[in-house]
Amino acid sequence: MELNDITHEILDSAYKVHSALGPGLLESTYQACLVYELRGKGLHVEVEKGLPLMYEDMKLECGYRMDLLVENRVVVELKCVEAFRDVHTAQLLTYLKLSGCKVGLLLNFYTNSLKDGIKRLIL
Numbered sequence: 001m002e003l004n005d006i007t008h009e010i011l012d013s014a015y016k017v018h019s020a021l022g023p024g025l026l027e028s029t030y031q032a033c034l035v036y037e038l039r040g041k042g043l044h045v046e047v048e049k050g051l052p053l054m055y056e057d058m059k060l061e062c063g064y065r066m067d068l069l070v071e072n073r074v075v076v077e078l079k080c081v082e083a084f085r086d087v088h089t090a091q092l093l094t095y096l097k098l099s100g101c102k103v104g105l106l107l108n109f110y111t112n113s114l115k116d117g118i119k120r121l122i123l
Helices: 003-021 027-040 086-099
Strands: 045-055 058-070 074-079 103-108 118-122
Touching: 003 027, 003 074, 003 103, 003 118, 027 045, 027 058, 027 074, 045 086, 058 086, 074 086, 086 103, 086 118
Parallel strands: 074 103
Antiparallel strands: 045 058, 058 074, 103 118
16 A cells, blocks of 8 residues: 555544544544554554664663554554644654654544644654
């Protein structure tokens, strides 16, 4: 699958979950439902994928975890916040750098309309 196809399937699934559940639930609820939808489409999804940090020749297990890694190519970070902040974008950019992925999606399920809670980043 092409990156655009993967992101399309992720967003399609996110819209389905948000339409069914609405805003206001815990992030873990949206995560479980989104994983269910994506796997139902035959996509490979890793949940809470750990990311070590390499500094020179030292590998640090700092506890960084991506919410979702889809098809080993797209990082998805889920949020349930009033609005995105710069720290959320910085977090996703860091995960893109550490993982070697080029595309990431920041999804905020707290919004009334999910279209207002989507941010796509390209490294």
